Amino acid sequence: MTITEVGRSRLRKEDAHLITGRSRYTDNITLPGMLHLAMVRSPFAHAKITSIDASAAKSSPGVVAVLTGADVAAEQGSLPNAWPITPDQKAPAHPAIAVDAVAFAGEVVACIIARSAAAARDAVELVDVSYEELPVVLDLEEALKDEVLAHPDLGTNKSATWIFDSGEAGTGKPISEALNGAEVLIERTFYQQRLIPAFMEPRSTLVDPTGEQITVWSATQIPHILRLMLALTLGIPESKVRVIAPDVGGGFGGKLQVTPEEAITVLAARHTGKPCKYTETRSESLMAAHHGRAQVQKVKLAATKDGIVTGLDVHLLADMGAYLGLVTSGVPILGAFMYNSIYKFPAYRFECTNLFTNKAWTDAYRGAGRPEATFAIERLMDELAVELGMDPLELREKNWIKHEEFPFTTVAGLEYDSGNYEAATAKALELFGYDELRAEQVRRREANDPVQLGIGISTFTEMCGLAPSRVLGALSYAAGGWEHAQVRVLPTGNIEVVTGSSAHGQGHETAWSQLVADRLGVPFENVEVLHGDTQTSQRGLDTYGSRSLTVGGMAVLAAADKVIEKAKVVAAHMMEASEEDIEFTDGKFSVKGTDQSTALGEIAFAVFSAHNLPDGFEPNLDSNATFDPQNFSFPHGTHLAAMEVDTETGQVTIRKYVCVDDVGVVVNPLIVEGQVHGGLAQGIAQALYEEAVHDDAGTLVTGSFVDYLVPSAPDLPHFTTARTETPSTTNQLGAKGVGEAGTIASTPAIVNGVLDAVRHLGVKDIKMPCTPSRVWAALEEAKTTGGVQ
């Protein structure tokens, strides 16, 4: 096999249609007789619904019907949570349309169905809902007290407590040993603020109930899971539901959900017998699509005086919000295995309490659990370095797994197959100019420069490629982690690749074409990638957790290999040779030791015509493959940020950002670069810009992009990106995931850098996002508390 495609920076084939407006997002689709929906949402974070009078709305021009929770109570079921993390996990029923009570501001209480979107919107104001307000619980520490309950019927705000203990699991020592014997103990509380995924395309769903099947178009990351869950939730036979994810404009985990609005659109279509469409406004999206992060991390790091870490104790409070969405409860657990990161300390304990509050529910958001974990450990390593007066990089190197120690079983019980932290760090240092920047930092401190310089470090790893099905099973996740692919050889020799991992901006069409072009020896242009429609792609587990290439891509390769095996039989028959003598290279089957050969295309036509095939040969070259990974993949890297802090205003600027990522073998460097850039932007956004803020009544204050500050290109520096390539040994390509790496790594790098710039002025910590006013307030406070510690 000649490799001409894998490793090549091809422009993405899907971009032409996406950037020239020839796109087909759900909201672009119009069906004859289609009705439009608008949602009536609760303005209160917690209230009883005492009555709903929809009569004025029903008689408003163009309105066809109004659905309330009571109208659909018998058929709407309860929206699914697929991850009961403990057998006794508590969860409230989750109706798509609230029936008796609402538990967060923005919850749907009624749905207008009208002939136009404008008529539907006009009628929203005419629905008269009477509420009896109930006290709200918004803060995690408050929720823990169980004084005010988010769901009084549950009797508690605690959903579940999940514990990992290396002593008990047999993966390490008991944490008590480390804590009691610690020569140095660093104890901190970190706040992972609530974030909003803020994907570019708002959520939209169109349901066509006419014909034999219900067809659902939705802006979703998970057409296959959505199909199954809609069927289970609404009691429709799965075979009667077809889900299509057409062009989908980003998700970042925010569209890894089975949403109330999707269920409501199905119900509305069923009620009216007509196609119904719902597209949320940006305000609705910010308020009611699931949020992310929202954890309080109480952490203790034990170490010896010479900087050997001996143990880590993590106590987490995780904000579920008002309900458990698809994987809400599991997000903190995904982080549980990552707190030890690249380090090899012997004792680790993790305890997480999942709590309900009267806010929009949380769920997966780029990195899901792993950014939080990485932040905590990387912040702690810096704090330990300060405590010991050591260089933070030297401290990390002392503790990390050396490249010759792989494969390495961690204290959290994962087997890291490969990695080379030394190589990535050396490369990053070289690109960064570490020593020069440290020298400049000293100069600025000495000169009392109003602009101080700090260096932030983050040496990270993450687990991705979700996931070995048996591991997911052990963690009580309801589904598996395999992925499916089909490769079809058309009579002309063109190839159709059907993938179960449904792209929503990642570039699968390009990358999968590159994989198959190499494997089957056909031109890149001759490969077409199909996805996102449960009728075309019958099986799949969709796209999240940086799984597409390492799981879905492997299924594609396995299916391609099966095509070769099938075609070989025909080739032998056509060339009158024995199968053992047939070799396949560069799209041609040849007979060993002769110049006789047949191209895959010729075989494809021969199979199509089926005039002369070996006896018993089924006339097609198509093949299916399902790949279940044996392990996760563990990308890693070293990120370095030079941060400038204007001490007069508190303004923080990124002067230089260098990252060296090791994502194993790369199929398309351009796509990887794009993922890294976007990932960095989102991680930096958590460090400096974004936060979902609620007022005391539980109303979202950051309800528009005027207040929820998403950074754009001018806010971000030129990124210096580079790679080292330590192949993963857990898949045949040697690839690791890249979708979340930048987000996971960058947040602690930035915050470590900000603190490094101002710690000598007496600042101990700054909550994220490190806004100018917070940085300035921290500097002012340091002045009054006496400056340098």
Next chain:
Amino acid sequence: MIPSAFDYAAPATVAEALGVLADAGDDVKLLAGGQSLIPVMKLRLADPAMVVDLGRIGELSGVRDDGDALLIGAMTTHHQIATDPLIAEHLPLLAKAAATVADPQVRHRGTFGGALVHADPAGDMPAPVLATDATFILAGPNGERRVAAADFFQGYFTTAVDDGEILTHIRVPKYTGWGAHYEKFTRVAQQWSIVAVAAMVRVEGGTIAEARIGLTNMASTPLRATAVEQALVGAPLTREAIATASAHAAEGTDPASDLNGDAAYRRHLAEVLTKRAVIAAAGL
């Protein structure tokens, strides 16, 4: 994001527009660039029964030399203000401020007059205009009236423009040869001002002869930093002298507290940004 239904008129002259306004009753809104009005209507925070579009009235657009002043049409866009040669020569402060408004799309649609009448405390055009002592020319049912900048901005989103009136032009005195700078402080590049300072200085032989300072978002209306202006007169052209004078910047201000910072932080910013604006305006 669908506004309530409304009637729409697009008159071709100011006279015609005044007629439409007179007939329309009081539930009517003028539409200039729509960059503030339309978002507010889409969020249904405003639902006028009628919208009168000023976009077809040619006489309201453009910049003219008017002797000791420039006469700027209310419908002149931010982009035009930022790039107009007359403004660059005589009123660079306005050009610099307009260039900080939002993004190119918004600057090509949003208008000078719309921004002034909208009078958002965080908007970038009011403070520079206040600092110039401009005169606002209003057309109304009883003819034209003129309002001094000092009397124009009356409160939070409130100006001297009465119902039935149209701001047609703003007459801005020339400050040819003055140094000017608009120092805007934001958290992300495209954001309304958290605080901003508009500064113009006339330098004569190593000292500051005259200074005009306007503050954005330090109260419900734009403010003049008169104490700083006075302290700067006769001050030597040094960073230290400017810093000393700028320490008065928060005097008489009444800033709001919000997610971007509390009032104390804004007062502090006013001092730092005034210092920076004056230093830049003075060319130091």
